[in-house]
C-alpha cells in the first residue's frame with residue numbers, strides 16, 4: 447500500500463498549520479461554514495492562506511456555496527480544491543468545476559451499501575470524492591462530527607477510485623482503517639482536536655506517526 451495522502455481539516459491557526467507542515471506539508475483544509483467551530487471568515491482565511499503560502503495544497507470546505515462565494519474564494523484564497531459538503535448535485539459539481547477552474551472534491555455521506563452505490567453518479571465529474579460518515583440526527587454540521595462509518599462498506603467501491611476516507615478517524619483507529627480499507631487518502635478533523643475547533647499539536651503528531659507505522663509494514667510486505 448502506498449502512503450495515503452493526508453488532509454488535516456479545519457485548521458484555524460498558524461501553530462496548527464506548522465504542526466501539519468512538520469510532517470511534510472501534505473494537504474490542509476479550511477472550513478467556511480458559519481455554524482462550525484472551525485469556521486474562518488474570508489479575511490481570516492486569506493491571512494492563514496498567506497501564512498501557509500505554497501507549502502501545502504489547500505482545500506476549502508463549503509456547503510452548497512453560491513456563485514458569489516465561490517468567486518470570492520477563488521479570487522481571495524486561491525485554493526487548489528473546493529470541497530463540496532452539502533447536497534450539490536452532479537450537475538452543480540460539474541458547473542462549479544467549470545466556473546472556478548478549481549479541482550472539486552465532493553463529500554458523500556455513507557451509512558449503508560446504497561450510499562456506496564451513489565458514488566457512481568459523481569465518478570468522473572468530481573475530481574475526487576470524500577467518503578464521510580452520515581451526520582447524526584439533529585447534528586448542526588454536515589461534517590466534522592467525529593463519527594465513523596463501517597469501513598467494510600468500502601469493499602464495494604469501484605477499483606481505482608480516487609477518494610479520501612473520512613469521519614471519526616483518530617490516532618488510535620487510523621491504523622485499523624488503513625489495514626482494512628487501504629484508502630488512497632485520509633481526512634481528519636475532530637480526532638486531532640482537544641475541543642471542537644481547537645487543533646491539538648500532539649494529536650496531529652500522533653496521527654501522522656500512526657499512519658506511518660501502519661503503512662510501513664504493508665509497504666515492506668508488498669516489496670518482498
Ligand SMILES: O=C(O)c1ccccc1NCC(=O)[C@H](O)[C@H](O)COP(=O)(O)O
Nearest residue numbers: 455482589590591592613614634635636
Ligand atoms: O469540520 C467542520 O466543521 C465541517 C463543517 C461543515 C461541513 C464540513 C465540515 N467538515 C468537513 C471535513 O472534511 C471533515 O474533516 C470531515 O467531515 C471529518 O470530520 P471528523 O469526523 O471530525 O474527523
